[in-house]
Amino acid sequence: MTHQSVGRRTRTGRALLASAAAVAVAASAALLYATSASAAESTLGAAAAQSGRYFGAAVAANKLSDSTYVNILNREFNSVTAENEMKLDATEPQQNQFNFTNGDRIVNHAISRGMAVRGHTLAWHSQQPGWMQSMEGTALRQAMLNHVTQVASYYRGKIHSWDVVNEAFADGSTGARRDSNLQRTGNDWIEAAFRAARAADPGAKLCYNDYNIDNWSWAKTQAAYNLVRDFKQRGVPIDCIGLQSHFNSGSPYPSNYRTTLSSFAALGVDVQITELDIEGSGSTQANTYRNVVNDCLAVARCTGITVWGVRDCDSWRSGGTPLLFECNGNKKQAYDATLAALNSATPVPTTAPPTTAPPTTAPPTTAPPTTAPPTTAPPTSPPPGGGSCTASVISIDQWPGGFVANLRVTAGSAATSSWTVTMALPSGAAVTNAWNSQASGSTGTVRFTNAPWNGQIGAGQSTQFGFQGTGTGGGMTPTCSSS
Numbered sequence: 465m466t467h468q469s470v471g472r473r474t475r476t477g478r479a480l481l482a483s484a485a486a487v488a489v490a491a492s493a494a495l496l497y498a499t500s501a502s503a504a505e506s507t508l509g510a511a512a513a514q515s516g517r518y519f520g521a522a523v524a525a526n527k528l529s530d531s532t533y534v535n536i537l538n539r540e541f542n543s544v545t546a547e548n549e550m551k552l553d554a555t556e557p558q559q560n561q562f563n564f565t566n567g568d569r570i571v572n573h574a575i576s577r578g579m580a581v582r583g584h585t586l587a588w589h590s591q592q593p594g595w596m597q598s599m600e601g602t603a604l605r606q607a608m609l610n611h612v613t614q615v616a617s618y619y620r621g622k623i624h625s626w627d628v629v630n631e632a633f634a635d636g637s638t639g640a641r642r643d644s645n646l647q648r649t650g651n652d653w654i655e656a657a658f659r660a661a662r663a664a665d666p667g668a669k670l671c672y673n674d675y676n677i678d679n680w681s682w683a684k685t686q687a688a689y690n691l692v693r694d695f696k697q698r699g700v701p702i703d704c705i706g707l708q709s710h711f712n713s714g715s716p717y718p719s720n721y722r723t724t725l726s727s728f729a730a731l732g733v734d735v736q737i738t739e740l741d742i743e744g745s746g747s748t749q750a751n752t753y754r755n756v757v758n759d760c761l762a763v764a765r766c767t768g769i770t771v772w773g774v775r776d777c778d779s780w781r782s783g784g785t786p787l788l789f790e791c792n793g794n795k796k797q798a799y800d801a802t803l804a805a806l807n808s809a810t811p812v813p814t815t816a817p818p819t820t821a822p823p824t825t826a827p828p829t830t831a832p833p834t835t836a837p838p839t840t841a842p843p844t845s846p847p848p849g850g851g852s853c854t855a856s857v858i859s860i861d862q863w864p865g866g867f868v869a870n871l872r873v874t875a876g877s878a879a880t881s882s883w884t885v886t887m888a889l890p891s892g893a894a895v896t897n898a899w900n901s902q903a904s905g906s907t908g909t910v911r912f913t914n915a916p917w918n919g920q921i922g923a924g925q926s927t928q929f930g931f932q933g934t935g936t937g938g939g940m941t942p943t944c945s946s947s
């Protein structure tokens with residue numbers, strides 16, 4: 465089965481977007497949902513959402529008082545990454561003394577406006593606090609794992625994807641790991657970090673993030689590819705690859721970029737373009753932005769794009785004018801090209817047909833609702849006869865040996881404060897991880913209980929959750945109970 469069908473793209477994209485929305489606030493989740501077919505949207509975020517993707521920007525906390533900056537941020541983007549505020553030196557300046565003040569400013573700004581948050585970054589050779597820079601060996605390994613655990617736990621439920629490990633491969637032709645104090649703790653430091661991150665925030669997608677892994681023929685790209693393949697084969701938790709994609713004359717946009725994106729995706733991970741900037745100007749720059757967006761849109765699991773800053777003067781490479789807005793806030797040609805490309809994407813249908821049979825279990829015995837039916841999308845399974853929630857499988861993305869299932873939970877005539885979805889898995893299938901819910905049991909009859917942030921569903925409203933499994937995922941008939 466191919467991973468590249470349009471159906472897979474739309475389902476997978478929507479799943480990530482829904483996850484992103486759920487970690488923001490339930491009330492504003494609808495902001496991120498795909499809009500109706502064929503509308504030409506006027507902002508980057510809304511245009512990306514048409515195909516179930518996000519469009520984000522790196523944000524600096526100290527710019528949140530700049531009104532030109534904030535106006536663009538709030539208008540155009542539906543995902544943010546803290547440019548520096550969640551790095552190791554910012555969050556653990558003294559060992560075991562954590563500081564989330566500036567990270568929180570960005571997270572709160574985003575969540576209060578329904579934007580998703582990418583976490584950047586838990587483990588990195590660079591921007592380590594002084595105390596960590598001077599550590600080696602077992603003590604450093606323990607300190608790194610503690611950092612991953614503490615930071616991912618603190619932000620648990622608020623981050624749609626974490627850059628768990630950043631820039632672990634060397635540049636050049638060797639494909640070797642970069643030498644660093646972390647690398648010297650043992651080659652397994654990366655997988656140890658991923659396992660700690662999964663345990664701390666099971667709902668976040670876990671990414672490996674790097675630069676110069678855009679050109680498929682470069683040794684560093686192959687090294688990152690082999691890492692992801694190895695992790696998938698051995699069951700090390702990894703969900704996404706982050707391609708930073710800082711393009712300039714020394715690291716130009718490669719003509720095989722789409723091959724790189726689709727090759728990573730074929731390993732069974734999402735692909736995120738995490739730090740995009742393209743030095744240049746005018747139509748040359750605009751064309752490259754268009755190419756990057758089109759390459760992402762062409763790959764089912766390329767689920768979102770983040771540009772590394774808002775305006776040219778906000779960029780770490782401001783001299784290269786690599787972003788989409790001028791300093792005065794004006795849109796550049798590159799902006800127009802990016803927006804037009806996003807608007808050309810195949811829209812996600814606003815309601816997806818169920819892929820499984822309706823529930824066959826007995827209806828609940830509570831009284832039927834007396835209020836009018838919800839005006840939002842109806843549940844895709846029959847009404848349960850007055851129960852306060854229904855659940856349906858909205859997509860199953862199957863590949864040899866595994867699958868991702870996404871489900872919708874819809875409240876009935878009364879709001880829920882918590883919900884549980886119960887479902888028998890097919891024989892041989894097992895849950896490996898779930899997001900936007902807590903799974904209990906992994907085989908046979910499995911229960912998914914709401915995550916802390918999505919138990920409350922307004923009457924007639926819905927939320928989504930999902931899980932990854934091994935085996936084959938068809939024929940599942942979920943039932944929902946709520947309080």
Ligand code: 9MR
Pocket residue numbers: 547548590591630675708739780
């Ligand atoms: O944009 C960031 C800049 O403000 C910092 O000074 C710099 C310090 O290392 O990090 C920049 O962001 C980097 C990101 O965290 C990882 N990939 C490369 C980015 C550009 O250097």
